[in-house]
Amino acid sequence: MIPELPNIDPELLGLPSQEQLAKPAVLHKPRILLLYGSNRARSYSRLLTEEAARLLEQIGADTRIFNPSGLPLPDDAPEDHPKVQELRELVLWSEGMVWCSPERHGAMTGVFKSQIDWVPLSMGAVRPTQGKTLALMQVSGGSQSFNALNQMRVLGRWMRMFTIPNQSSVAKAFLEFDEAGRMKPSAYYDRVVDVMEELVKFTLLLREQSDYLVDRYSERKESAEQLSKRVNQPSI
Template identity: 30%
Template sequence: MRIAILVGATRRESTTALILNYIANVIGNEGHEAAVFDLREKPLPLYNDDDEEIHPHTSELMDLVLHADAVVIGSPEYHGSVTGVLKNALDYLGGDHFGDKAVLSVSSAGGAVGVSSLQHMQTIVRNLHGINSPEWISVGGAQRQFSPDGAPESPDVQKRVHRAVSSFLRLAAKLRG
């Protein structure tokens, strides 16, 4: 399967980017293709439905998600929600991009957990006609430590990621049937 991964963080070396790249490696090790679209590296113009020309990054994002079998979206939690860059990217996408696809939501928070941002991501996914994975991943506080090889230092976080990704991939396979 082809899995699109959207990184909705803007800080260099953000824990959101680190956890999503780790997820991409886990997906790759399971024999699937994971394509990471980092909104820090490929910024999009502000969504404007009146724009007639499509920015090259926007076109790349739309094509990536359209042709993916499933999607992972991730954001740090800012003021109890997702980042503006992730919301802006999702505004460019619609039901034809997400319809009937499994979606895994991932959050990184400075505090204990990023539940509010996860709930917002799941609401957006439902409105885009995607299918939320029953699992989600939230890393917060001391759990946000990574080794130089990009793996979470916490064995509990590693187990949580593997469990959530396995559940997500099973759902994606059933939906793609």
């Protein structure tokens, strides 16, 4: 059937079709985990994250916010540390995520990166982030910047997530929140609404489909080879 592709096993090659994407709708609310990148008492990344969670709840999502305070540095504590376990359980629970980091020294913060570093690409047979949706936000103390956003977008791709096109960057964040910690009306606020709407739409679109969309020929081939070895292994 494929004489021009001698390196391909035609029995393992996927043939995508619209029918394979047609699955019954899942009725539970989209499960969104929100992470932020500062432990300050008045953390603007936390305040922006909390505002995003309120919007998501209003749009119809189920949200959880992880508090990074007390999370040890990667590899500076065992994996059964309570904060590590809490983070990993939330990642497994989620269908999508919101990442929000301040920009510090032109980059995402260590507080934020440490959270991601505690989440492995695989946990046994489970890939906790693969195929999940991701929305990105950053806050800046000065003029508008996209350095942390760009870094998190690369990181999201590395974690095998579907990062939505829209994003939010809030400049001079100390001017955008009132004394109660609520975000003031502005074009920045409207963009956050846009991003949260888009995240929910993509999460609904991709739910129950992500396993199929990230099903890879190379991994099917590896699994078939491992199964063949076990079947052909002589019994003792």
